[in-house]
Amino acid sequence: MEIFKRLQQFYWPDRHYLFGSLLFLVLSSAITVVYPIVLQLTIDQAVIRQNFSLVPILSLGFVLIMAVKGLSSYFSQYWGDMFGVSSVFRLREALYKKLQYLPYHYYDNAKTGDLMSRLTADVEGFRFFLSAGFTQLVNFVVLVGFSIVLMFYYSWELALVTLAMTPFLCVSVFRFDKRVHPAFRKIRLSLASMNTRVQENISGMSTIKSLGRENYEIGRFAKNNKTYRTRNLVTADIWAKYFPLMELIGDISVVLLLALGGYFVMSGRLDPGALVAFFSLVWYIMDPLMNLGFMINTFSQSKASGERLLQILDEQSDITSPDHPVQKECLSGNVAFRDVSLIYPNEKTAALSHVCFEAKSGNVIGLMGATGSGKTSITQLIGRFYDASCGEVLVDECPVKLYDLNCLRSNIGYVLQENFLFSSTIRDNIAYGKPEAALDEVIKAAKRAEADEFIQSLPNGYDTVLGERGMGLSGGQKQRISIARALLVNPSILILDDATSAVDMRTEGLIQKAFKELMKGRTTFIIAHRISSLQMADQILVLDHGRIKERGTHNELVRQGGIYRRIYDIQYKDRDLVKQQIVHEGRSR
Numbered sequence: 001m002e003i004f005k006r007l008q009q010f011y012w013p014d015r016h017y018l019f020g021s022l023l024f025l026v027l028s029s030a031i032t033v034v035y036p037i038v039l040q041l042t043i044d045q046a047v048i049r050q051n052f053s054l055v056p057i058l059s060l061g062f063v064l065i066m067a068v069k070g071l072s073s074y075f076s077q078y079w080g081d082m083f084g085v086s087s088v089f090r091l092r093e094a095l096y097k098k099l100q101y102l103p104y105h106y107y108d109n110a111k112t113g114d115l116m117s118r119l120t121a122d123v124e125g126f127r128f129f130l131s132a133g134f135t136q137l138v139n140f141v142v143l144v145g146f147s148i149v150l151m152f153y154y155s156w157e158l159a160l161v162t163l164a165m166t167p168f169l170c171v172s173v174f175r176f177d178k179r180v181h182p183a184f185r186k187i188r189l190s191l192a193s194m195n196t197r198v199q200e201n202i203s204g205m206s207t208i209k210s211l212g213r214e215n216y217e218i219g220r221f222a223k224n225n226k227t228y229r230t231r232n233l234v235t236a237d238i239w240a241k242y243f244p245l246m247e248l249i250g251d252i253s254v255v256l257l258l259a260l261g262g263y264f265v266m267s268g269r270l271d272p273g274a275l276v277a278f279f280s281l282v283w284y285i286m287d288p289l290m291n292l293g294f295m296i297n298t299f300s301q302s303k304a305s306g307e308r309l310l311q312i313l314d315e316q317s318d319i320t321s322p323d324h325p326v327q328k329e330c331l332s333g334n335v336a337f338r339d340v341s342l343i344y345p346n347e348k349t350a351a352l353s354h355v356c357f358e359a360k361s362g363n364v365i366g367l368m369g370a371t372g373s374g375k376t377s378i379t380q381l382i383g384r385f386y387d388a389s390c391g392e393v394l395v396d397e398c399p400v401k402l403y404d405l406n407c408l409r410s411n412i413g414y415v416l417q418e419n420f421l422f423s424s425t426i427r428d429n430i431a432y433g434k435p436e437a438a439l440d441e442v443i444k445a446a447k448r449a450e451a452d453e454f455i456q457s458l459p460n461g462y463d464t465v466l467g468e469r470g471m472g473l474s475g476g477q478k479q480r481i482s483i484a485r486a487l488l489v490n491p492s493i494l495i496l497d498d499a500t501s502a503v504d505m506r507t508e509g510l511i512q513k514a515f516k517e518l519m520k521g522r523t524t525f526i527i528a529h530r531i532s533s534l535q536m537a538d539q540i541l542v543l544d545h546g547r548i549k550e551r552g553t554h555n556e557l558v559r560q561g562g563i564y565r566r567i568y569d570i571q572y573k574d575r576d577l578v579k580q581q582i583v584h585e586g587r588s589r
């Protein structure tokens with residue numbers, strides 16, 4: 001019950017639908033119990049006592065009552081569905097909102113397929129209980145309650161015999177629930193991992209095909225599919241074992257009642273019509289009791305679903321804006337790291353250790369170092385994708401933790417090695433960070449990113465709809481769209497993380513030119529492996545295992561003769577070799 005209590009905020013605002021549905025449900029259940037009474041009157045009063053004038057009155061009354069029952073069922077069903085549908089609408093929105101604001105590190109371990117299955121199958125499981133399961137449970141209580149009262153009215157002895165059998169039924173229903181609940185939880189888990197497998201497979205199709213791993217993937221999916229099948233079969237086995245048992249208990253009580261009731265009729269203690277009515281009432285108790293398994297089943301499923309939904313809702317958002325945040329429309333872009341160290345969540349070793357540097361507004365900072373040396377981590381701390389484990393990151397002399405998160409991030413533009421493009425138009429993709437931008441502004445940004453020419457050459461120009469993740473464009477084209485996107489936001493701090501690695505030398509040259517223009521007056525962090533991309537930086541930081549090993553301008557670092565010099569020698573030796581080859585080929589022609 002705890003789970004339902006905690007999810008109350010999502011369904012309680014729609015309680016008027018629930019109460020309306022319940023009201024009509026009680027009415028319809030009460031009318032159901034009238035049926036055996038009509039049957040008893042017809043047999044005992046009209047047939048046995050040969051009072052046939054009662055038949056038309058009873059028939060008409062019966063039709064009227066059934067018409068009211070039909071209407072009641074309609075309202076009870078419709079409002080029950082309204083209750084479920086409206087409640088999960090709210091729940092789905094809350095889940096989606098939570099996913100937007102969960103910290104970046106949540107997604108380090110989260111699996112897309114699993115999240116998808118929570119937002120679809122689990123939400124649906126919960127809805128089903130709200131729409132139908134809950135009213136069925138109430139129906140059970142009402143129907144069984146009315147039936148028992150009427151049974152005692154007809155024959156208290158037979159009613160006691162019926163009640164004596166119910167504990168057996170209740171015990172088996174209880175044991176059924178105990179086994180079926182964990183079974184359903186396992187089914188949900190394996191469905192989620194199967195979804196993850198499918199999602200990963202589709203996303204990574206080009207890698208799978210290029211490495212010829214189709215059969216391997218088929219094998220992996222078969223494993224998931226098998227587990228899912230096995231778990232469903234285990235659940236089916238539980239159902240198959242318990243349902244005949246419950247039915248057997250129901251049948252035994254019917255046989256007992258038949259023997260005792262028959263004896264009562266023969267000895268004149270009970271009218272035949274009352275016995276017939278009693279049998280109808282027995283099934284009004286036995287049927288819902290046997291059905292209790294199914295109801296408990298939907299209850300268990302929705303409990304398991306509710307648990308999984310609460311796991312998302314309970315997730316802590318530790319990277320949030322403070323209560324009284326610093327709001328600044330436009331930052332000037334001074335960035336300072338004071339003795340900053342970073343250990344990623346669930347990691348033991350530090351990704352950054354005692355990093356100190358200062359970037360004045362408008363400075364260009366080059367970040368260089370081997371892969372895994374901590375370059376990206378530095379840039380992620382500026383935008384608070386992660387918080388420093390110790391030390392302080394400051395923007396405009398104010399700790400980043402004190403800023404309103406949106407205000408801070410809207411002042412930072414990111415151009416990454418692989419930027420995400422949405423499956424919408426090129427115009428929408430460029431204007432993603434500034435949706436109100438006019439087409440003129442979008443085109444201007446695209447021109448500065450050297451993207452306008454190729455966009456104009458597409459049949460639908462800026463209205464071209466991109467495939468998923470920008471399918472249909474080359475790596476360089478996707479990159480230029482992302483650069484235009486960053487340009488449009490007009491950030492004070494610009495982060496170029498391996499931003500030109502996916503474009504050819506000619507395009508790189510053009511983009512570098514655009515960057516130079518763009519970087520004016522902005523603090524820019526350039527992460528690059530090519531010295532040519534960094535040499536104009538005001539300061540270059542050379543990282544090694546999360547520590548700054550060297551710092552200075554290009555000329556200073558070349559003179560120092562350290563790591564930077566070694567990289568310079570390697571890259572420029574190759575370049576000189578190529579130059580010599582070109583000159584040699586020119587001469588021999």
Ligand SMILES: Nc1ncnc2c1ncn2[C@@H]1O[C@H](COP(=O)(O)OP(=O)(O)OP(=O)(O)O)[C@@H](O)[C@H]1O
Nearest residue numbers: 108344347351369370371372373374375376377378
């Ligand atoms: N989200 C994360 N969770 C745990 N560890 C991480 C995470 N991101 C990076 N790391 C680790 O932190 C260290 C620094 O990573 P970072 O991405 O900053 O390096 P990098 O210099 O940018 O590398 P590259 O040039 O390959 O992009 C690495 O050891 C990496 O494995």
